[in-house]
Amino acid sequence: MSTIVETHDDHGHHGPAKGLTRWLYTTNHKDIGTLYLWFSFLMLFIGGAMAMVIRAELFEPGLQIVQPEFFNQMTTNHGLIMVFGVIMPAFVGLANWMIPMQIGAPDMALPRLNNLSFWLLPMAFGILISTLFMPAGGPNFGWTFYAPLSTTYAPDTVTFFIFSVHVMGASSILGSINIITTILNMRAPGMTLMKMPLFVWSWLITAYLLIAVMPVLAGTVTMMLMDIHFGTSFFDAAGGGDPVLFQHIFWFFGHPEVYIMILPAFGIVSHIIETFSRKPIFGYSSMVYALTSIAVLSFVVWAHHMFTVGMPLAGELFFMYSTMLIAIPTGVKVFNWVATMFRGSISFETPMLFAIAFVSLFTIGGFSGLMLAIVPADFQYHDTYFVVAHFHYVLVPGSLFGIIAGVYYWLPKWTGNMYDETLGKLHFWLSFFSVNLTFFPMHFVGLAGMPRRYPDYALQFADFNAIVSVGAFIFGFTQLLLLFIVIKSIRTGKKASDEVWEDTKDWGLEWTLDSPPPYHSFTVQPEVK
Amino acid sequence: MKSISRVTRKFIYALLFLAPTSVFSEASDYNMPVGVTEVSKEIFDLHMLIMWICVWIGVVVFGIMFYSLFKYRKSAGAKASKIDDHFWLEITWTVAATLILVGMAIPSTTVMINAYDDREGDINIMVTGYQWKWQYKYLEDDISFFSNLATSQEQIDNDIPKGEFYLSEVDEPLVIPINKRIRFLITGNDVIHSWWVPDFAVKQDAVPGFINTAWTNVPKPGIYRGACTELCGIKHAFMPVVVRAVEQEEYDAWVVEKIALAEAEKLLNEKVWTKAELVERGEGVYLKNCVACHQTNGQGLPPVFPALVGSEIVMRDKTRNIEILMEGVRGAAMQSFANQLSEVDMASVITYTRQSWSNGKNGDGEIIIPQEIVDYKNKVDL
Numbered sequence: 001m002s003t004i005v006e007t008h009d010d011h012g013h014h015g016p017a018k019g020l021t022r023w024l025y026t027t028n029h030k031d032i033g034t035l036y037l038w039f040s041f042l043m044l045f046i047g048g049a050m051a052m053v054i055r056a057e058l059f060e061p062g063l064q065i066v067q068p069e070f071f072n073q074m075t076t077n078h079g080l081i082m083v084f085g086v087i088m089p090a091f092v093g094l095a096n097w098m099i100p101m102q103i104g105a106p107d108m109a110l111p112r113l114n115n116l117s118f119w120l121l122p123m124a125f126g127i128l129i130s131t132l133f134m135p136a137g138g139p140n141f142g143w144t145f146y147a148p149l150s151t152t153y154a155p156d157t158v159t160f161f162i163f164s165v166h167v168m169g170a171s172s173i174l175g176s177i178n179i180i181t182t183i184l185n186m187r188a189p190g191m192t193l194m195k196m197p198l199f200v201w202s203w204l205i206t207a208y209l210l211i212a213v214m215p216v217l218a219g220t221v222t223m224m225l226m227d228i229h230f231g232t233s234f235f236d237a238a239g240g241g242d243p244v245l246f247q248h249i250f251w252f253f254g255h256p257e258v259y260i261m262i263l264p265a266f267g268i269v270s271h272i273i274e275t276f277s278r279k280p281i282f283g284y285s286s287m288v289y290a291l292t293s294i295a296v297l298s299f300v301v302w303a304h305h306m307f308t309v310g311m312p313l314a315g316e317l318f319f320m321y322s323t324m325l326i327a328i329p330t331g332v333k334v335f336n337w338v339a340t341m342f343r344g345s346i347s348f349e350t351p352m353l354f355a356i357a358f359v360s361l362f363t364i365g366g367f368s369g370l371m372l373a374i375v376p377a378d379f380q381y382h383d384t385y386f387v388v389a390h391f392h393y394v395l396v397p398g399s400l401f402g403i404i405a406g407v408y409y410w411l412p413k414w415t416g417n418m419y420d421e422t423l424g425k426l427h428f429w430l431s432f433f434s435v436n437l438t439f440f441p442m443h444f445v446g447l448a449g450m451p452r453r454y455p456d457y458a459l460q461f462a463d464f465n466a467i468v469s470v471g472a473f474i475f476g477f478t479q480l481l482l483l484f485i486v487i488k489s490i491r492t493g494k495k496a497s498d499e500v501w502e503d504t505k506d507w508g509l510e511w512t513l514d515s516p517p518p519y520h521s522f523t524v525q526p527e528v529k
Numbered sequence: 530m531k532s533i534s535r536v537t538r539k540f541i542y543a544l545l546f547l548a549p550t551s552v553f554s555e556a557s558d559y560n561m562p563v564g565v566t567e568v569s570k571e572i573f574d575l576h577m578l579i580m581w582i583c584v585w586i587g588v589v590v591f592g593i594m595f596y597s598l599f600k601y602r603k604s605a606g607a608k609a610s611k612i613d614d615h616f617w618l619e620i621t622w623t624v625a626a627t628l629i630l631v632g633m634a635i636p637s638t639t640v641m642i643n644a645y646d647d648r649e650g651d652i653n654i655m656v657t658g659y660q661w662k663w664q665y666k667y668l669e670d671d672i673s674f675f676s677n678l679a680t681s682q683e684q685i686d687n688d689i690p691k692g693e694f695y696l697s698e699v700d701e702p703l704v705i706p707i708n709k710r711i712r713f714l715i716t717g718n719d720v721i722h723s724w725w726v727p728d729f730a731v732k733q734d735a736v737p738g739f740i741n742t743a744w745t746n747v748p749k750p751g752i753y754r755g756a757c758t759e760l761c762g763i764k765h766a767f768m769p770v771v772v773r774a775v776e777q778e779e780y781d782a783w784v785v786e787k788i789a790l791a792e793a794e795k796l797l798n799e800k801v802w803t804k805a806e807l808v809e810r811g812e813g814v815y816l817k818n819c820v821a822c823h824q825t826n827g828q829g830l831p832p833v834f835p836a837l838v839g840s841e842i843v844m845r846d847k848t849r850n851i852e853i854l855m856e857g858v859r860g861a862a863m864q865s866f867a868n869q870l871s872e873v874d875m876a877s878v879i880t881y882t883r884q885s886w887s888n889g890k891n892g893d894g895e896i897i898i899p900q901e902i903v904d905y906k907n908k909v910d911l
Contacts, residue, residue, distance in 0.1 A: 237738020280613040310741035345609040367583035383758035454766035
C-alpha cells in the first residue's frame with residue numbers, strides 16, 4: 001500500500017469537499033481540469049457572440065449594426081478571447097484531466113500552483129472584458145496589436161489590456177512548469193519517454209514552447225507600457241524607435257503560439273484515430289520527431305507574417321524556405337494518420353467523425369499555409385480574407401474540432417455517463433457543414449481582394465459575405481447543441497463501462513481506471529511493460 | 530435584391546475555379562486578379578501552380594483516406610492489421626514531400642527576385658499613408674496632393690443607393706504614365722498603413738520612420754483600384770487606392786495642369802477674403818478632412834475625438850486654434866495638417882469651425898485669413 005492511500009484512510013474520505021469552496025480551493029487535477037474546460041466553454045460563447053456581431057455587420061455592404069470603432073473592438077476581442085481564453089485553456093483543461101491519468105500518476109506535481117494558474121485566468125479576462133464597458137472602449141487595434149496603433153494611438157484602456165496579457169502569461173507559464181514537472185517526474189515505472197502517449201508528448205513540447213515565448217510576449221507588452229506611460233520610444237519612430245521591432249518580437253512569440261494552439265490537438269486525434277481504427281498509431285516515433293521538428297522550426301519562421309513590411313531579399317527568401325520546411329513534418333503527421341486508418345477496422349462514433357474532419361480540414365488549412373509561405377504570392381494574399389480563411393481553417397476545424405473530439409472521446413470516462421450518440425452525430429454534421437460554409441468562401445473573397453478587419457466593403461464582395469454570415473450563424477448556434485449534449489450526458493447519460501469504447505485498454509492507462517475515475521487517479525502506480 | 534440563382538451560380542463557378550483558369554475573365558470575383566503587369570502575371574501563374582500542386586496532393590491523400598474509411602469500415606467486417614511502422618515508407622514520403630517543396634521553391638525564388646527590384650524609376654513617387662487618406666508626392670515634378678475617399682457618408686449609412694465603385698473611389702487618383710518604370714517610396718505619417726494595388730501585385734506597408742520601395746510598369750491604360758491592408762484605426766476600410774494609368778501625352782498635359790493649379794492656389798493667399806467666402810470654402814475642406822472624427826455636427830466622438838461645438842479654443846483662442854491644426858496634438862489622434870492643407874484651406878476651415886453650429890453666436894466670431902497662416906509658418910521656420 002502506498003503512503004498516499006494510508007493518509008486518506010485517516011481522513012476517512014476520498015471525495016471532494018462540498019460547496020463553492022471546493023472549486024475555489026481545489027488542488028485536484030480533475031477539478032481544475034473541469035474548471036478550465038467550463039471557463040473555456042464560457043469564453044467560447046462570449047468570443048463567439050463577438051463573431052456573430054462581426055458577421056451580422058458584414059452580412060451586406062454599408063454600416064448597419066455597429067460603427068467601425070465598435071467593430072474594431074469586436075475583431076480584436078474576438079481574436080484575443082478565442083486564442084487566450086478558449087483554445088489555450090481548453091488544452092490546459094484536457095492536460096489537467098488526462099496527463100496524470102495517462103502517465104499513471106495520482107495528480108499533477110504542483111497542485112497549489114495548479115489552482116493559482118487557473119484562478120489567474122478569470123481575473124485576466126475579467127480585466128480585459130471590463131474595458132469594453134469603459135468610456136474609452138476596449139482594445140481596438142487587432143489581436144496582433146501592432147504599434148504605434150496600440151501605443152500612441154490607442155484608447156486609454158490599453159493599460160488594462162497590457163495588465164491582462166501579463167496575467168494570462170503568468171497563468172500559462174505556471175501551468176507549463178506544472179505540466180513539465182509532472183511529465184518528467186511522475187510517469188509510471190516502465191513508461192520511458194518513447195512509450196509516452198502522444199497527447200502527453202504533444203503537451204510536453206507545447207509546455208516548453210510556452211515557457212520559451214510567453215516571457216517574450218510579456219516583454220513586448222512591457223515595452224508598450226513604457227512607451228505609453230514612461231516616455232520611452234521603443235516603437236515610436238519620432239523618438240528614434242522602430243515600429244517594425246514590435247512586429248519582430250510579437251511574431252517571435254506569435255508563431256510558436258500558433259503551434260501551441262495546434263500541437264495538443266495532434267496528440268488528441270492520434271489517440272482517437274487509433275482507438276476507432278482499432279490499430280496502433282502508425283509511425284509512433286516519426287510522430288514524436290515530427291512534433292519536435294515543428295516546435296524547433298516554429299522559432300525560425302516568424303517573419304513570414306511580415307513579408308510586406310519591407311525586408312531585404314535574403315530575409316524574404318530565408319523565411320520563405322524555413323516556412324516551407326514546416327510542411328514536411330506536418331505532412332508526415334497527416335500521412336501517418338491516414339496510414340493508421342489504412343487496413344484498420346474503422347467505426348464512426350462522434351469523436352472519430354470530428355477527428356476525420358480534423359485531418360481533412362486542418363490539411364486544407366495547411367495547404368493555404370503553404371501558399372501563404374510563397375513570398376511573391378503572399379504580396380497578394382497578405383492581410384486579405386485569404387489569410388482569415390487560412391487561420392480559421394487551422395484553428396476552428398483544426399484546434400477547436402480537436403478539442404471537441406477530445407471532449408466526446410473522454411467525457412464518458414470523466415462523468416461515467418455516455419453522451420447521446422445521435423445528438424453527437426447531429427452536432428458533428430451541422431458543425432461540419434457550417435464551418436465549411438463559413439470559412440471556405442473566405443478564400444474566394446480574399447483572393448478577389450477583400451482586406452481583413454474591414455467593417456464595410458466594396459459591392460463585388462457582397463454575395464460571398466452573405467453566405468459566410470449565414471454559415472457563421474449556423475455554426476454559432478450549433479455550439480449550443482454541444483452545451484446541451486454535455487449537460488444531458490452529465491445528468492441523465494447511460495452508464496459508461498470502464499473501457500468506454502471497444503478494447504481501449506490497449507490504447508492507454510486512463511481506460512484501466514473506473515468510469516468515473518477515483519478522485520486521486522492512480523493511488524498505486526501501474527506497471528508499464 | 531440579388532437573385533438567389535445568381536449567388537448559387539457564383540458559388541458553383543467559385544468551386545470550379547479548380548477548373549482551367551482560362552474559364553475566368555481577368556477581373557475575377559473569386560480568384561486572384563491576373564493583373565496587368567509582368568510581375569502580377571508571373572505571380573498569378575505561380576499562385577495557380579502552387580494551388581494545383583496542393584489540390585493534387587489533396588486528391589491523393591484524401592483519396593487514400595476516404596478509400597480506407599470505406600474499405601476498412603468495421604461494419605463491413607474489416608479486421609485490423611497490427612502493422613504500426615514501416616521504415617522505408619516513412620523515408621519515402623518524407624523525401625517525396627521534400628522534393629515537391631524544392632519544386633515549389635525554385636519558381637518562387639525566380640519570381641521573387643524579379644519582383645524585388647529597388648533600382649530607381651523613371652518616375653519616383655512618394656506615397657504617404659495618413660489616418661485616413663493617401664498623399665502622393667511626385668519627386669521629379671513639384672506635385673503633391675491627397676487622395677480621399679469619394680463615397681459619401683449617406684451611401685455608407687444606407688441612406689441613398691450605393692454607387693458602382695462604392696468604397697473604391699477617390700476624389701483625386703494617382704496618375705501615372707504607361708510603359709514607364711514607376712518606383713514608389715512608401716511611408717506612413719502616423720500609424721502603419723499598407724498600400725495595395727492588386728492589378729500591379731504591389732503591396733507594401735507604409736511604416737512611420739521607414740521608406741519602403743516598390744515598383745511597377747503598367748502596359749495598359751486604365752483605372753486600377755486597391756485598398757489599405759494594414760489595420761490603421763476607425764476608417765481603415767475607408768481609404769482606398771485608385772491609380773489612373775494614362776498615355777504619356779495625357780500624363781504630360783496633366784503634369785502641366787497640376788503645376789498651374791498649384792500656382793493659382795498660391796495666388797489665393799493674396800486675395801482679400803470675406804467671411805462668407807471663407808466659410809463656404811471651409812465647409813468643403815471640413816467635409817473632406819475633419820468629419821471622420823469630429824462629425825458633421827461638430828460633436829466629435831468623445832472621449833477619443835472631442836467636440837468642436839462649445840470648445841473654448843474654437844470659440845475664443847485663435848492662436849492655439851491655429852497651433853493645433855499646424856502641429857497636431859501629441860499623444861492624441863489629432864494630427865498635424867500643416868502639410869496637408871494649403872494656407873487658404875487652413876484659414877477657411879478654421880474660420881468655418883469658428884462660425885458654424887453655435888460657435889459663431891457664442892464665441893468671439895473672429896475670422897482667420899490666409900496671411901495669418903503664412904505668418905505662423907514663417908515664425909515657426911525661424
